[in-house]
Amino acid sequence: MDRTALQERYGLFGTSPSFVRVLDRIRLVAPTDASVLLLGESGVGKELLAQAIHGLSPRRHKPFVVVNCGAIPEGLIESELFGAEKGAYTGSVERRTGFFEEADGGTIFLDEVGELPAAAQVRLLRVLENGQFSRVGSSQVKTVDVRVVAATNRNLGAEVQAGRFREDLYYRLATVVVEIPPLRERREDIVPLFERYLRQTAERYNTPPHRLDGDARALLEGYAWPGNVRELRNVAEQATVLVRGVPLTASELRPLLRGVPSPQGSSGALLPMRAGAAHDVQPTMGAFGGSGTDAVREREMIYRALLELRHEVRDLREQVAALLTVARVTHDDLDAARPGPRGEGFVIVRDAEPYAPTAGFASSYTPPPVYSEGDEVEDAPFEIADAPSSSGAPLPTVEDAERDLIVQALHRTDGNRREAARMLGLSERTLYRKISQYEAQGVDL
Ligand SMILES: Nc1ncnc2c1ncn2[C@@H]1O[C@H](COP(=O)(O)OP(=O)(O)OP(=O)(O)O)[C@@H](O)[C@H]1O
Numbered sequence: 001m002d003r004t005a006l007q008e009r010y011g012l013f014g015t016s017p018s019f020v021r022v023l024d025r026i027r028l029v030a031p032t033d034a035s036v037l038l039l040g041e042s043g044v045g046k047e048l049l050a051q052a053i054h055g056l057s058p059r060r061h062k063p064f065v066v067v068n069c070g071a072i073p074e075g076l077i078e079s080e081l082f083g084a085e086k087g088a089y090t091g092s093v094e095r096r097t098g099f100f101e102e103a104d105g106g107t108i109f110l111d112e113v114g115e116l117p118a119a120a121q122v123r124l125l126r127v128l129e130n131g132q133f134s135r136v137g138s139s140q141v142k143t144v145d146v147r148v149v150a151a152t153n154r155n156l157g158a159e160v161q162a163g164r165f166r167e168d169l170y171y172r173l174a175t176v177v178v179e180i181p182p183l184r185e186r187r188e189d190i191v192p193l194f195e196r197y198l199r200q201t202a203e204r205y206n207t208p209p210h211r212l213d214g215d216a217r218a219l220l221e222g223y224a225w226p227g228n229v230r231e232l233r234n235v236a237e238q239a240t241v242l243v244r245g246v247p248l249t250a251s252e253l254r255p256l257l258r259g260v261p262s263p264q265g266s267s268g269a270l271l272p273m274r275a276g277a278a279h280d281v282q283p284t285m286g287a288f289g290g291s292g293t294d295a296v297r298e299r300e301m302i303y304r305a306l307l308e309l310r311h312e313v314r315d316l317r318e319q320v321a322a323l324l325t326v327a328r329v330t331h332d333d334l335d336a337a338r339p340g341p342r343g344e345g346f347v348i349v350r351d352a353e354p355y356a357p358t359a360g361f362a363s364s365y366t367p368p369p370v371y372s373e374g375d376e377v378e379d380a381p382f383e384i385a386d387a388p389s390s391s392g393a394p395l396p397t398v399e400d401a402e403r404d405l406i407v408q409a410l411h412r413t414d415g416n417r418r419e420a421a422r423m424l425g426l427s428e429r430t431l432y433r434k435i436s437q438y439e440a441q442g443v444d445l
Pocket residue numbers: 011012013014040041042043044045046047048049111153229230233284
């Protein structure tokens with residue numbers, strides 16, 4: 001397939017010499033089985049190029065599986081990639097096939113490969129070396145024939161130097177390295193790409209296409225585009241929908257660009273670009289793994305991520321509740337020991353809000369405050385007015401009181417942690433964590 005056909009088929013536009021070199025390299029390497037490592041900032045088109053590599057290879061009629069290694073919770077990554085036997089990890093009730101098995105005969109695209117934890121790196125190395133792997137929780141060796149294309153916007157060489165990424169794996173992945181230059185290093189592509197997106201969006205919304213005036217072009221060409229083509233596409237789409245001016249002017253476009261100073265400053269003076277700033281810029285579409293059409297898998301992963309999140313929230317609630325219980329016991333004890341009507345001198349002005357997330361969880365939920373060891377009691381989510389200054393008995397810290405309660409509960413239950421956790425209203429996991437903290441501090445339980 002010649003270069004123009006490739007560009008049309010995969011929507012990879014640009015005629016700058018550096019981008020053309022990228023395309024030519026892709027055309028050369030695609031028909032082979034070599035592992036390819038795509039390097040480039042966020043939004044430069046790594047995923048599109050990976051698709052092109054698959055589409056130009058003899059594997060094109062087999063699956064192309066996209067896995068965003070950075071979006072999968074660390075505890076699940078190995079079972080997602082290599083599958084798991086029933087009961088291999090908490091909550092796994094079914095046997096599941098991994099992405100590598102799904103991709104058999106085809107190509108797997110490991111996006112953000114630099115995020116892979118160490119154990120997953122070992123398994124990946126093995127499958128790259130001889131096609132062999134085993135599911136999590138199984139010793140049975142399986143074999144697959146999968147071509148690996150990986151991508152990262154991190155400096156993988158530096159990760160290797162820092163000991164966070166295996167050197168042997170790096171060399172396996174990087175048989176061929178393709179570096180995709182950021183937009184600001186191929187400025188001649190900016191305006192043609194922008195105009196293409198203006199036309200496409202206008203067609204989609206059935207509106208007349210916009211034109212750019214000279215200043216608008218200069219503004220776009222001078223901008224640093226930290227989010228690269230993804231950002232450019234967004235801005236062009238917004239301009240089509242939001243701006244009515246014909247032609248589009250620099251002052252209409254300027255508010256749509258991030259980090260561009262207002263026009264009263266020297267015109268065209270753009271803020272310096274932060275290297276790698278693009279990570280947090282645009283929401284990545286399809287952030288979870290999946291083969292594009294595999295919406296079911298994507299949904300399942302989102303559910304699992306939500307489930308994990310819910311467990312975390314529940315733990316936080318329990319910790320806060322434990323802190324509150326301890327604080328109340330402390331005040332009540334003190335109160336009882338004092339003459340005078342109960343409650344006098346201690347007024348809880350604002351109690352803790354219930355933390356249970358309700359409908360609209362994702363949009364309206366504000367996470368509860370997180371307290372770490374050693375936080376002062378006045379940081380707790382309630383306030384105490386008029387605390388008596390001369391109450392005699394010194395207050396134990398919340399931390400001390402909490403530890404005493406845990407010790408008491410363990411004594412009362414003869415060391416039965418499950419029972420003690422229930423008695424204290426804590427999850428077993430939280431209690432275990434506390435106990436190991438105390439053990440590390442040398443506390444006698
Ligand atoms: N050369 C190009 N021509 C046209 N559109 C492009 C080009 N490069 C990227 N795009 C578009 O930019 C967007 C981002 O591309 P892609 O997802 O491939 O980037 P990426 O490098 O994988 O980014 P990230 O690192 O954030 O995952 C997509 O909408 C894609 O269609």
